[in-house]
Amino acid sequence: MPPKRAVKEEKILLGRPGNNLKSGIVGLANVGKSTLFQAITRCSLGNPANFPFATIDPEEARVIVPDERYDWLCEHYKPISKVPANLTVYDIAGLTRGASTGAGLGNAFLSHIRAVDAIFQVVRCFDDAEIIHVEGDVDPVRDLQIINDELRIKDIEFVEKNLEILKKQTARGGQSLEMRKLKEEQAIVESILSWLVDEKKPVIKKSWGNKEVEVINNLMLLTAKPVIFLINLSEKDYVRQKNKHLPKIKQWIDENSPGDPIIPISVSLEERLAGLSDEEAAEECKRLGTKSAIPRLVVLMRNVLNLISFFTTGPDEVRQWSIRKGTKAPQASGVIHTDFEKTFIQAVVFRYSDLKELGDEASVKSGGKLLTKGKEYVMEDGDIVLFKAGAAKG
The missing domain is CATH 3.40.50.300 (P-loop containing nucleotide triphosphate hydrolases)
Incomplete structure (x- = not known):
């Protein structure tokens, strides 16, 4: 049997959890x-x-x-x-x-x-x-x-x-x-x-x-x-x-x-x-x-508060969101709306640096820089993201 992969313990940060610090x-x-x-x-x-x-x-x-x-x-x-x-x-x-x-x-x-x-x-x-x-x-x-x-x-x-x-x-x-x-x-x-x-x-x-x-x-x-x-x-x-x-x-x-x-x-x-x-x-x-x-x-x-940013972008709105370092995609989506975290499906992500370098979203996509991530994805500072979620249960 292959050896079990060691599970890396995530370091808990000092201070209250949350993004509105x-x-x-x-x-x-x-x-x-x-x-x-x-x-x-x-x-x-x-x-x-x-x-x-x-x-x-x-x-x-x-x-x-x-x-x-x-x-x-x-x-x-x-x-x-x-x-x-x-x-x-x-x-x-x-x-x-x-x-x-x-x-x-x-x-x-x-x-x-x-x-x-x-x-x-x-x-x-x-x-x-x-x-x-x-x-x-x-x-x-x-x-x-x-x-x-x-x-x-x-x-x-x-x-x-x-x-x-x-x-x-x-x-x-x-x-x-x-x-x-x-x-x-x-x-x-x-x-x-x-x-x-x-x-x-x-x-x-x-x-x-x-x-x-x-x-x-x-x-x-x-x-x-x-x-x-x-x-x-x-x-x-x-x-x-x-x-x-x-x-x-x-x-x-x-x-x-x-x-x-x-x-x-x-x-x-x-x-x-x-x-x-x-x-x-x-x-x-x-x-x-x-x-x-x-x-x-x-x-x-x-x-020092261990806060990073992700962005949601488009012709209607550009918005910068704050999350704590180490936040996973479902929890990040919950900052936008609590229902998104409960019904999270996936995150479509690309880097700010790639967009700036390549010039537009079409070039980012054709260059293979548009990534689809699941529940275990840890958000990175400067991510531009579209969250996909299911319908909330009434």
């Missing part, structure tokens, strides 16, 4: 979060003000994801309707030292972070006598440490409570399957607690196995979320890409959150550009010899 803008009070939120979403939500806790309830908006492929497809098909991908962004109230024990808006703030899937962490690196710093002076490394500690302390508290519940359940003893599962979960929770307490690092910074990831995802831990660090500079420092704090910030991130993206940004410049037309903003950037950081940070956030 959300990002939160986080930081201490008065570091530029709400102003950034307004600039990034080009809307008047948020509540920028020169005092702590100006934002109390998280504001929500959607920002369009810039993508040259989508732009090209719209130009190619000239559709009646155009629907780009978007990213949901929340402006979250400013954190303060002691938030994990309820100081300031602590508990509400931390629950708002628990509700998002990834974090834009804003750190202030500019001096301005008119904008009060909640800690009294500008020290970005201290601010980074405060946020790191508050999120970790809250996770420790949450994990300890969960462990307490599990210990009560396993104390009953027995050899049932359910008891063995509880004991296994208890051991995993103990290892998560040990990592947070002894290593003092975010949960996301350890390589966990699939069973451990399942437990972590159920706990919805604050330090299990991916982070992009946004370093808020003065306009002058942003243009010249220099600031006295940057080396120390990089050193801190390398030691405490290695591998996380660091993006210098000038929120004051972004606010000014957001108030201009696209042409005026491009002219101003050209004059300054710089460019907006916002397109880059939106694309980067999508990447």
Whole structure:
């Protein structure tokens, strides 16, 4: 008999499953979060003000994801309707030292972070006598440490409570399957607690196995979320890409959150550009010899959320859809309509790169680049797809 093929275990991603994932803008009070939120979403939500806790309830908006492929497809098909991908962004109230024990808006703030899937962490690196710093002076490394500690302390508290519940359940003893599962979960929770307490690092910074990831995802831990660090500079420092704090910030991130993206940004410049037309903003950037950081940070956030795109195209509509990396064709079709997933038959797929190279769909087909895929097909970034599904049962 031929040997059995080894079944490759699919790696479970940290974080909630789903395609409509959300990002939160986080930081201490008065570091530029709400102003950034307004600039990034080009809307008047948020509540920028020169005092702590100006934002109390998280504001929500959607920002369009810039993508040259989508732009090209719209130009190619000239559709009646155009629907780009978007990213949901929340402006979250400013954190303060002691938030994990309820100081300031602590508990509400931390629950708002628990509700998002990834974090834009804003750190202030500019001096301005008119904008009060909640800690009294500008020290970005201290601010980074405060946020790191508050999120970790809250996770420790949450994990300890969960462990307490599990210990009560396993104390009953027995050899049932359910008891063995509880004991296994208890051991995993103990290892998560040990990592947070002894290593003092975010949960996301350890390589966990699939069973451990399942437990972590159920706990919805604050330090299990991916982070992009946004370093808020003065306009002058942003243009010249220099600031006295940057080396120390990089050193801190390398030691405490290695591998996380660091993006210098000038929120004051972004606010000014957001108030201009696209042409005026491009002219101003050209004059300054710089460019907006916002397109880059939106694309980067999508990447850290493990989101990719597929497209549906035609003369009626070009639409960019977001799915998580590793999504199979039936689940991708369900993003368009839930009935499609239930009645999925096949996916007719071709690559954006092939369409652009060959010029039109007829050439793609005659060149053998039009593929028919079944239920096990894993979608790839840039797929252009037509899903075929049966009639839904009434």
